[in-house]
Amino acid sequence: MSKKLKQILTYILPFAAAVLSAVLYFAIPESGKQKQMKSPYYMCFLLAAVILLAVCIISGIFAKEFGKKFKTRLPFYAGLFLFLAVLNTLVSKTRLLPVLYFPSLDRVTGLLWEQKLFLLKNLLFSLGLLAQGFVFGLITGFFTGLALGYNRHVGYWLNPVTKFLGPVPTTAWIPLALSVFPTTHGANVFLIAFAVWFPVTLMTASGIQSVNKVFFEVSETLGAKTFFKVFRVAVPASLPQIFLGLFYGIVSSFATLMAVEMNGNSQGIGWYINWQKSVMMYDGVYAGLIIIAVLCSFILTLLFKVRDKIMVWQKGVIRW
Incomplete structure (x- = not known):
């Protein structure tokens, strides 16, 4: 793999993970056990995170030192988005985990916003x-x-x-x-x-x-x-x-x-x-x-x- 291709993949990976998380959120039906929120708060949080990520990447083009440091964190952010995607699928789309102790990410992010x-x-x-x-x-x-x-x-x-x-x-x-x-x-x-x-x-x-x-x-x-x-x-x-x-x-x-x-x-x-x-x-x-x-x-x-x-x-x- 060439160095240029590796750099492109590094920048694309977090956004691909965020898209995968959104696809899983909308494509897989809810289990019916979690309390439904008024708005898709988790998707709003994910969108805000992606926008912030894009702003930081663009800022890194002009601030070289910041861009170099931020680039090293991109794989971590991709892994974080994937973890949230898997976690949300487990707690919201399946019946594997008890609802009382494992609320959906919509409920957690919704509470953070509403309160x-x-x-x-x-x-x-x-x-x-x-x-x-x-x-x-x-x-x-x-x-x-x-x-x-x-x-x-x-x-x-x-x-x-x-x-x-x-x-x-x-x-x-x-x-x-x-x-x-x-x-x-x-x-x-x-x-x-x-x-x-x-x-x-x-x-x-x-x-x-x-x-x-x-x-x-x-x-x-x-x-x-x-x-x-x-x-x-x-x-x-x-x-x-x-x-x-x-x-x-x-x-x-x-x-x-x-x-x-x-x-x-x-x-x-x-x-x-x-x-x-x-x-x-x-x-x-x-x-x-x-x-x-x-x-x-x-x-x-x-x-x-x-x-x-x-x-x-x-x-x-x-x-x-």
């Missing part, structure tokens, strides 16, 4: 709660790890405490947090902060301790004070480990967010998922899970961009 404002309100609440907890956990974790890694006297007293408290699952602290804090919101912020605090502390301390002692000796010879040695030598050298702790903290914070929003909250994506499950509306459960997955992926991608911008000096040295 978009309500879902947005819950998403904003979850984002506010997540941001507060993450900031508190990041700040305390960074300075705790800095003290543990740089000062052996502090480490003598704090290391046992960190090793004792850190491995305990965050959800195990829910009853105690609800008893100690005057409001549920305060308890939830603390629990999310705790989920972020331990990985950030652990990786920051590990990064500080792994810095070559020669760097400190050279800086001290040149007249550097403690503040300079900590924030201009130790911290920059340990940034890879610090960011690794941030990634772990983000994942832990999302898991904790889902758990704490099911305890005494009346809004939030975690509360929404729990509410939909309690009323046996699993299309809402899947819609909430999709929102959480997209949000977590977006934040992680943004954090990767920030890390690459800050640590541009390591480009080509370390493969991410």
